Amino acid sequence: MSSAQSSVTPSTGRLVIAWALVGVPLAYGVYETLTRVAALFG
Amino acid sequence: MGWLDRERTIAPPGFNRWLVPPAALAVHLCIGQAYATSVYKTALVKHFGASLTEIGVIFSVAIVMLGLSAAIMGTWVDRNGPRKAMFTSAAFWASGFLIGSLGIFSHQLWLVYLGYGVVGGIGLGIGYISPVSTLIKWFPDRPGLATGMAIMGFGGGALIASPVSTALLKMYDPNSGAKGWVASGESVGKLFLTLAVVYLAYMMFGAFTIKVPSEGWKPAGFDPAKVKAASLVTTDNVSARNAVKTRQFWLVWIALFCNVTAGIGILEQAAPMIQDFFRQPDGTSLASAAVAAGFVGLLSIGNMSGRFAWSATSDVTGRKRIYMVYLGVGAVLYTVLALAGSTSTVLYVALAFVIISFYGGGFATAPAYLRDLFGTFQVGAIHGRLLTAWSAAGIAGPLIVNAFLDAQGKPGALNAASYQPALLTMVGLLVIGFVANLLVTPVDARFHEPRPGRVRSEEPALEG
Numbered sequence: 001m002s003s004a005q006s007s008v009t010p011s012t013g014r015l016v017i018a019w020a021l022v023g024v025p026l027a028y029g030v031y032e033t034l035t036r037v038a039a040l041f042g
Numbered sequence: 043m044g045w046l047d048r049e050r051t052i053a054p055p056g057f058n059r060w061l062v063p064p065a066a067l068a069v070h071l072c073i074g075q076a077y078a079t080s081v082y083k084t085a086l087v088k089h090f091g092a093s094l095t096e097i098g099v100i101f102s103v104a105i106v107m108l109g110l111s112a113a114i115m116g117t118w119v120d121r122n123g124p125r126k127a128m129f130t131s132a133a134f135w136a137s138g139f140l141i142g143s144l145g146i147f148s149h150q151l152w153l154v155y156l157g158y159g160v161v162g163g164i165g166l167g168i169g170y171i172s173p174v175s176t177l178i179k180w181f182p183d184r185p186g187l188a189t190g191m192a193i194m195g196f197g198g199g200a201l202i203a204s205p206v207s208t209a210l211l212k213m214y215d216p217n218s219g220a221k222g223w224v225a226s227g228e229s230v231g232k233l234f235l236t237l238a239v240v241y242l243a244y245m246m247f248g249a250f251t252i253k254v255p256s257e258g259w260k261p262a263g264f265d266p267a268k269v270k271a272a273s274l275v276t277t278d279n280v281s282a283r284n285a286v287k288t289r290q291f292w293l294v295w296i297a298l299f300c301n302v303t304a305g306i307g308i309l310e311q312a313a314p315m316i317q318d319f320f321r322q323p324d325g326t327s328l329a330s331a332a333v334a335a336g337f338v339g340l341l342s343i344g345n346m347s348g349r350f351a352w353s354a355t356s357d358v359t360g361r362k363r364i365y366m367v368y369l370g371v372g373a374v375l376y377t378v379l380a381l382a383g384s385t386s387t388v389l390y391v392a393l394a395f396v397i398i399s400f401y402g403g404g405f406a407t408a409p410a411y412l413r414d415l416f417g418t419f420q421v422g423a424i425h426g427r428l429l430t431a432w433s434a435a436g437i438a439g440p441l442i443v444n445a446f447l448d449a450q451g452k453p454g455a456l457n458a459a460s461y462q463p464a465l466l467t468m469v470g471l472l473v474i475g476f477v478a479n480l481l482v483t484p485v486d487a488r489f490h491e492p493r494p495g496r497v498r499s500e501e502p503a504l505e506g
Contacts, residue, residue, distance in 0.1 A: 015058055
């Protein structure tokens with residue numbers, strides 16, 4: 001049984017929250033690391 | 043605990059598959075903390091009155107347990123589904139921190155070995171492989187992109203854990219403002235307790251967000267025939283038990299082992315290496331400690347971004363070709379680094395960045411490579427067995443580099459030339475990996491699982 005299924009989300013809010021929960025800490029970590037990397041080019 | 047079973051995690055119609063990568067990332071970002079142990083290493087040395095080596099064993103035990111648990115538990119993970127696997131991984135990972143903190147508070151180093159090393163290491167292994175086969179099933183059109191996103195989290199976890207742990211240690215230790223401050227053991231114990239709670243919550247979010255696609259699901263507009271058009275991609279399935287009997291599994295194992303060994307060679311020595319490469323005749327280095335720390339940070343970014351970017355690229359180029367780049371171009375870049383790396387800081391930094399991005403890319407592309415060769419049936423379990431290459435490389439990489447450097451002189455007196463034997467050995471390893479990857483061909487049909495209406499007469503023997 002093969003049924004192609006649309007990927008339209010029933011809850012965009014849930015998607016935004018899920019990505020924010022992982023994206024915000026990751027962005028913070030990358031930012032903190034880049035401030036250290038700045039010493040390389042300073 | 044039936045609510046953790048695979049059957050209870052089947053996605054309802056209309057479920058958005060883009061909810062699966064953040065669920066996977068939630069787990070990988072947490073277990074990626076394993077690469078941020080240097081933050082409290084000195085504090086533990088002081089607290090236990092132990093040597094650096096004795097404290098380093100905590101991390102080594104955790105990585106060995108990662109490889110072993112991934113290899114042993116892979117089939118269990120595939121059978122029970124991602125929710126139960128993530129839940130179990132969270133329980134082990136958080137318990138590891140709790141037992142570790144008990145060891146710190148009670149001055150019992152063996153409890154830290156048992157907690158963070160053994161118990162936490164099991165959480166690492168199960169957590170690492172838990173979302174892989176689910177992601178591949180949700181993204182049959184872009185498996186490299188999907189696994190790259192998750193495995194990128196393992197590289198990114200340290201970027202978060204490192205500054206957060208430093209801030210927490212300062213908050214927990216009243217003497218943090220003192221000159222030459224080293225965090226107290228008590229503050230590290232409190233850090234472990236905090237991490238246990240936070241990681242448990244995050245990983246539970248992942249466990250209860252992830253879902254598996256229903257039988258026969260495929261993304262809108264996806265045509266499996268187009269994927270099959272690539273010669274190495276199979277629509278058949280090979281069990282984990284049979285996969286390890288094939289030549290292809292061991293060729294990919296060798297390719298991954300060589301790629302990881304070469305990458306670890308640079309990662310392990312990153313900070314002293316850049317200072318040694320630019321050491322002047324009077325013994326001083328053009329690269330200060332701050333520059334070295336910045337270099338380590340840049341490599342972390344390269345490691346993380348390579349996991350995503352190269353793995354996603356492999357969906358276009360094919361897995362075998364991208365591994366030829368990791369290993370072939372990697373060998374050339376390593377040679378330039380060994381012979382001309384000391385001529386310019388920019389050249390040195392650029393070469394190391396690309397080499398480390400290949401290291402990360404090798405990890406992230408491996409599950410999709412296995413999917414291409416062995417199908418989706420037990421790809422998580424096969425991936426678990428492949429990760430023993432990582433454990434072996436974790437021992438071989440530092441051994442090779444340290445043995446060569448020990449023969450060249452004492453730390454602080456080394457220069458660029460001192461690194462040439464070690465780096466050129468890594469070039470040799472990369473060439474071996476390149477040849478192994480070149481020899482990868484489609485898996486013989488006798489290893490395929492029988493399709494409905496087709497019966498296999500006997501179990502296939504080990505491939506010669």
